[in-house]
Amino acid sequence: MTKLLTVDEVAEILRRTPGQIRWMRNQGTGPKSARIAGRVFFRQEDVDEYLERSFADGQSPTLSA
Structure with a gap:
């Protein structure tokens, strides 16, 4: 789950x-x-993927195009 x-x-x-x-x-x-x-939720795997992209790119995904 x-x-x-x-x-x-x-x-x-x-x-x-x-x-x-x-x-x-x-x-x-x-x-x-x-x-x-009515509440906002994030899946653990999506947060983990976000972090992995941050390290792979060497920068925050919020700054990459």
Whole structure:
């Protein structure tokens, strides 16, 4: 079963504030997310993939084209 993370949990993992995670989501530059029953969730594997892309590119995926 897929583990779902909240905005606060993702913020802690990425060492960002919840506000920064919401901004990244709004801009389409953060990990994939979905609204479920009125709340925003991220799949653990999407957050992991986001981090892997960051290290593979040598920069934040938010800065890459």
